[in-house]
């Protein structure tokens with residue numbers, strides 16, 4: 093290859109800092125994976141209150157403020173070094189992992205891709221410390237500051253040293269922001285007893301709250317907080333016990349048009365409290381729902397509790413993919429449970445349809461305009477943020493699907 097590698101026959105180690113920068117870009121893919129790592133660190137630190145503060149939708153900076161355990165001074169120097177962690181010592185520990193983090197890579201990767209500072213205080217210190225790290229994760233400045241017990245991590249100018257990614261980030265900021273809010277919704281749904289707040293400050297506007305939860309103690313209460321009571325009333329509980337100590341708790345759309353959504357944007361899957369991608373489960377849920385409501389996608393919020401030895405989370409750098417030791421029996425049991433739900437729903441749905449014809453006020457009866465417990469105003473959000481649009485208040489269906497349109501069908 094001309095103009096490429098000059099000494100093509102010599103194999104040499106890549107400079108450590110270059111390796112770091114290359115790998116960091118795989119751990120931190122985008123805005124949501126960056127914020128996700130910080131939120132997970134806060135959860136691992138036992139925080140019951142986590143605030144995510146964005147500037148310019150995260151383009152300028154993002155900050156995660158928690159009331160967790162804090163970081164003790166003996167760890168200040170090594171905090172942001174690659175593969176330095178308090179959560180894992182040896183390989184077998186991976187099999188009994190109960191924390192979100194385990195590789196000691198997140199903070200070091202964030203250092204490589206943005207300007208990282210930390211403010212922290214444990215219960216043993218009277219004052220907090222403000223720490224500044226350089227691109228390689230070395231501590232470069234330290235000063236005392238005032239703060240409650242807990243940690244604040246701030247990242248400014250993410251991707252500013254990766255020209256292509258930086259340009260993409262800027263160009264796609266609306267999409268990135270939407271993805272982030274959707275991801276924060278996932279944590280808001282699954283985290284019990286944790287108050288989550290996300291704010292954004294854009295231009296000269298005042299800080300606006302885009303997500304706020306109360307730290308309730310059940311999945312049901314969290315769903316009501318995040319999506320509202322009327323959405324919750326369109327859901328059916330799913331509880332099942334699968335072999336190998338695997339239990340599923342969740343909620344899925346009832347059958348019948350109007351209970352689902354026109355896009356599959358509210359499908360959340362969790363394994364032991366970790367939001368993960370489960371394409372096979374998603375496919376199964378959508379396939380079975382089609383028999384109950386052929387024109388829409390279900391809302392599906394499913395939490396799997398699995399013994400730690402029965403799955404592997406060390407599959408992709410962003411920890412979103414899971415390998416199960418017995419995936420087929422999980423899918424089979426889920427299929428049977430959902431088939432049962434939809435076959436019984438189908439019967440009651442048919443009865444409802446007969447009643448509907450004698451009721452002119454159908455749509456307004458089925459879709460009362462309940463108040464959403466937390467509903468940020470739409471004008472604060474970029475165009476394609478998939479959550480919390482005003483138009484779907486009181487509806488399980490998508491924005492734009494008005495009761496009038498439903499009546500016509």
Ligand SMILES: Nc1ncnc2c1ncn2[C@@H]1O[C@H](COP(=O)(O)OP(=O)(O)OP(=O)(O)O)[C@@H](O)[C@H]1O
Nearest residue numbers: 133134137162177178193194195196197198199243
């Ligand atoms: N908000 C926080 N509160 C308390 N300790 C924290 C916080 N954030 C990070 N830490 C400490 O810093 C260490 C490094 O964090 P980092 O996220 O880089 O790695 P990790 O969480 O151990 O693993 P992973 O790379 O898989 O996330 C953690 O192990 C933890 O001890």
Ligand SMILES: [Mg+2]
Nearest residue numbers: 129133193198
């Ligand atoms: Mg971490």
